[in-house]
Amino acid sequence: MTHTQGSRRLRRSALVAAAAFAVVAGGVGAAPGAGAATPVTPKLKLVAASTSVTADRYDGDTGVYLDLGAYLTADKAPFELRVTRKSYKDPVVVAQVTRGGSKTVTKKLPAGLVKDFAGLPGFLQVTITDSKGVKVASTSDTFCPNSASGRIRPDAPATSPYPDGCSDNPFTLGSVWGVQKGWAAAASQGIGPDGGVDLKAGTYTAKISVAKKYRDVFGIPNDQPTVKVTVRTVQDGSGAARSRLSAALPGGQPRAGSAPGTLRAAAHRPTGAAGVPSNVPKPDLRALPAYGIAITDGSDGGEGDAPATGTDYLAFSATVWDAGPAPLVVDGFRTPGKEKMDAYQYFYDAKGKQVGYTPTGTMEWDPRVGHQHWHFSDFASYRLLSSDKKLIVRSGKEAFCLANTDAIDYTVKNANWHPNNTDLATACGEHSALSVREVLDVGNGDTYSQYRPGQSFDISKLANGTYYIQVIANPDHRLKESSYGNNVALRKVILGGTPGHRTVKVPAYELVNAP
Template sequence: MSTRTPRSRLWRPALAAAAAIAVTAGVTAASPDTGKASSVPRLGLVAASASVTLDSWKEDPGVYLDLGTYLTASGAPLELRVTRKSYKDPVVATQIIREGKKTRTKALPADLVKNFAGLPDFVRITVRDAAGKSVVSRTEPFCPNNASGRVQPDAPATSKYPESCPTNPFTLGSVWGVENGWASNTYAGYYAEPVVLPAGKYTAEVAVTQRYRDLFGIADEPKTVKVTVRERSWEEESTASAPATRSATGHAAHAAGHAGHAAARPPAPASATTGAGTSYNVGHGPYPPAPAAVPWAAERVGFRSAQGDGPGRTDGSRQAPAAGPNAQRPTGRASVPDVPKPDLRSLPAYGITIGEGDAGAPDRDYLAFSANVWNAGPAQLVVDGFRKPGNELMDAYQYFYDASGKQVGYTPTGTMEWDPRPGHEHWHFTDFASYRLLKADRKETVRSGKEAFCLANTDAVDYTVKNANWHPDNTDLSTACGQENSISVREVLDVGSGDTYTQDLPGQSFDITGLPNGTYYIQVLANPENRLKETDLGNNSALRKVVLGGKPGARTVKVPKHDLVDAP
């Protein structure tokens, strides 16, 4: 029997091994043999435990159906490439089948996937009460990159596939997979909705839906799990338990998701045994987990008040590990060698809303938005900053590497500055991106004050490009935004990943007070001064059309679709 306690989405499993232990303990005997070579994976549904206990909180009733069911792959990995040629083209999925040194592909049905969040309607969950009456019947999506673990001792020690499925509306390419001899949790995690179930005994049945059984040759073998729902109280347990002694795997984790808020449901629960929490590629080694970047300006204020900045976090939305730069500033003659370089590209703005003024300017209107600049490769963007003692600026240098990873050149590329403002308190690279509001004739009318950045790999924008790093949090060239007393820092944007910033604060968002109603364009411009050396400077700009309306103090904004992408 296992117990499921809702946890905040801020929690991330320390290691996939934790999930592996839980899965292996319950399903090794049921898993197909991985010893025989096969070009097509044999997939099966298994349940790690015959029974689970789910908690419903008195202040916010409802349970998440984390039932401990997994999809296993044996004989070969399940690997899917999900792409779109452009935002004018639909999202398509292709299965990759490897036969020795040869690779063949199998196109999945054109209408199968609509976005990059996973396979829709993959499992059907039916819950019956003690009298046998059906009280829940619904389908849930499945992200093959969910928390996973080995189920066979001869399986690869680590999975090569990324963690989690991307949710950025302008994602271009993703890789999904279940490693050979591994199992991936079918629990939808971040995408799941809670169901209201009174305390009591239930029976849950989990089955792969027929479309996927036919598509992947999965046996029609539903799994049954006994469910106990128990009611608990956040307020009562918070009063009864001292913070210093409260278990990190108990209700303290739930309460941590509510810092700065009244009792409210954490957005994404996960249990220590499943490791199904959303990671968004932001976890780094032993450091405390950081939440994913919040790409919706309307949610940003509450999220920031709950988290804020702190050791290992920047902007409350990303984690900065302690990977250091070179020990000293480069010597010798600067040069830009003929080796692969990064290719910075901008995504169209999204999460666009009308923002409110702060206490100092309550009568002003602001246009808030989220913006992402990503690296299409084929090389990482690596920038080191070196401080002159007593100076509030660092000299920044871009580094270049050959195919073997050896540093072969560098060039000066602007500065890094210390940002002492509450909610920041880290070093910003000053020449990374610029945000501008253009009139209908594409001429600039307002420029965002945000032009310095702490770089981090917050979004998997396209993991199908050449040299994409599917595990950017494991690379030895990691982002570190430093502290006030830092003598040097390193900031990195890995291949395939992008960095999202949400501009919702006065000085960052656009001040539209006094602007006439009408059509405008938000421009996201990477490398605005062309100081960074990259493969192509012609793809650094992206525009998003907006239509302003309303009246002072009650402005409105309409955001038309961007080709096929309907994400205001």
């Protein structure tokens, strides 16, 4: 099964090799803006890149995708926010961080300013009037400071330490958002609901501004740039339009990653006696509760599997993440002519030097459509339990290609804000490969969506009632970890309906109300 497509992916190439985790952790301490004797507050400003834009309304679409070219610029110092929650029983809170010299000041912002990790909700306010000055639409947009960004002047720092994108994984625990000094971040990611803004062909004026509550909190002036919007009607393009719209709107962005081959396995199998020093940093794999839970008929996935008529499946997404302090690094080596690779887990000291390894099972090639890459065996296991938490159904999914699909907690020690392998194309290998390296970086999670028959749970013959989806990380403890006590997560579900028309209710998980 493919990894989830819902989360915003981290797309910037890593600054160092994934194994050298200790170096990446310095991203916060090395944040620009140091040098002043006291912490410096950034000067923020809303700007429009152009005075006019053109939007196409495709035949059959219900709205127009609007990219107004609105940006938030940061000057004098970086604009940095820390977004966290202590646990899933606690609300999401946000604090602004300013620096000067060796001094760092963290200022808590008003409670309720953010409710999740997708960005600052309602940050950008947009009012649209027609050629006669009559208001025809008003909308708002969430602002992710980690969105598409770049320098606004030639003397600005050449790189930004901040991550790319904001997380829409409902079980994210900690994020770092920021706009580098002398940089701008896109405040307009595509305005409007899934159908876009309902504007007919014609000429309009869009007035953009920052919501007052954010102006007050961050000291942003009340600038209100205007942008001329010309809407054109395009015939016979509904299919292309929908594809374009889904790719542009938040949550529908296609994944991209580093160039294939940036993470390479060692040239040869390890030599000498296998061993893991007792004091070496190890990864801490943690399972998160399932989400994205739904009933399907098994027709999703496109593998060619023909589900039986009237068959009901319980589909879901599941994430396993690495809380650190070390990355999970697994290399596979193939003996020529063999169909499986021997897998080894590697260990590094605080300076990123390899200090140990241990055999850890196998990797196998999956030739099915939608896979076609090397899977590491026994990374996770999914099970459906009865109300008394006894095994009912076990998912057929047991082997995985590791990829950093979701930023789960970028505030943990040694978190890598710029992982290399963010999708299956970056580290899973070709069939002809002799070796493969797969990495799960600190602070990052690997999410799989279980929608295909054999991976989702066949519930056709199950009685209505209460069940639990169980997600298990490292089920056989083949991988060496710092702790095995957080490898299991449960999510309660309630099945109802009739055969062929089954229903599922998903109660909130503490304060996380995401089915």
